[in-house]
Amino acid sequence: MHAAIWGFGMKPAEPKLDDLYREVVLDHYRHPRGKHVIETPNVANEGHNPVCGDQVKIALKIREGVIEDAQVISQGCSISVASGSILAEQLKGKSVSAAQQLFAAFSALMKGELLPDDVDLGDLMALEGVKQFPIRIKCALLPWMTTRDALNAYETGQVTPAEPTTTEGAAK
């Protein structure tokens, strides 16, 4: 009855909570990976979602174009913590360019766009349900945007981006 007065843009079906809080996601939330300290990272960055206050710090050990280790310290909701934890697992052993591709694919997944065939999102697919909850999409993207900016800085020879990452502001 109420759907009639909501007008355009409303999804007819209510989003399902179990799609948001998948078991894999909850496991990463309760036991986040990548909390160990990396002593001498090649690049580091901080990210912040000013709307909800979520924060993430990442540090990467990179050798010969390959990410050997990733540290992710999250302070935030289950979705941003789980997303950061999955990120820490998945970055290990990936080349910098493969990591950037993974970010692009995950970003497409969150926007509901078609995924490239050759990208395996692994545990990240567990976050697919987040796209039904638009307000939480930035929670999932925060650690990845922070990593993207770190990798961009690394590729231009910096140890940290000029500005920390924020989910708001100029769209990139």
Add this chain to the structure above:
Amino acid sequence: MINPASAGPKATVGRLVDRNDFPILSRTINNHPLVYLDSAATTQKPTAVIDAIANYYRTTNANVHRGLHRLAEEATTAYEASRRTVARFIGTNDDQVIFTRNTTEAINLVAYAYGREQLKPGDEILFTEMEHHSNLVPWLILSKRTGATCRALPIDDSGNLRLDDLGKHLTARTKIVAVTHKSNVLGTLNDIQTIIQRAKEVGAVTVIDGAQAVPHLPVHCNDLGADFYAFSGHKMLGPTGVGVLVGKRDLLCEMEPFLGGGEMIREVTLTHATWNDLPWKFEAGTPNIADVIAFATAIAYLQQIGMETIYRHECELTAYALERLTEMPSITVFGPRSVDQRSGVVSFVDRDVHPHDLSQLLDQKGIAIRAGHHCAQPLMRRLGQVATARASFYIYNEKQDVDALIDGLRYARSYLGFRDEAC
């Protein structure tokens, strides 16, 4: 304790109002009856207010203060009658009531029309650590523009203002003192009488943010003696888009207009304009006529119950919520422990579950709370939190809403796999 017999014509035992007066409360969310605990953000509207808006457009709609036809006359009469209702409700005179869009615009009016003219480098603006951004950012902008310095009165660990420190912060340099009457995060009821008195002693102008006070307790502006007092209609059953600034006559007379345009002028030539009388000098352009008129209906609804009764009802609910939240060892509540010092709002965090997840999972049970920084980032920093969950109450809430909240919090913890060690 509330005596239901004295609580207005529609009171029933354990309830202050008939929930059927509020059509939205019959909605279900995720197959659960709506439990609305976000009235500090905005309140729901009774049928009488919704009808007042529709009736105005159906029967009376015209622009005010201009036309000489019947509709214009009726619209003007109703609009000005609403101003009178507000003035009597808040304890001031008609010409001291300026309609704005909201509390934020009312405070900005003071910052622009008074602050920019009066402040200079070396002057100080004193606000507090517990202010809403709407009573912080206008002063930060003003300080940038005029070179005046901003200072913040700190709070103590229990969430009360450190009035002992007032002497340190309030000096002959202080020109504006901006304080919230009641915190939107902690529910702390501030001793603004003392602050207004002390500000007067150093010759500072006081600006009180009453957005969380006027809807919940009796407030008499002329008795309080603040120079400026601001509040919003939508937090007290009224429509969105109506705010009120109450100002002292001498200050309002001295001030230049905030916005220029129709309505606020007396005479205009191609080189010159003179200003209308109070309060119209500060109401440029066609005002929000329908919503201002409906706001009077909201006030009438509140007056039927009585502000004292509303205050006691919320104190009782707050005390009950504080008591029930102590059953959950994982929950930390912020702000004063006693309802002598707070009411209506309870902010808390769970040790294991982020406020956003709490809010999302409570929504699954039809319970609406607020999660985030509540437009009070400096206060969040002081509390050492990035976000809190906040439940806030109004006249349509009752004890079983608090019970639903507690059940919902337990559900959220168990859903995410956390155990309550007390069980």
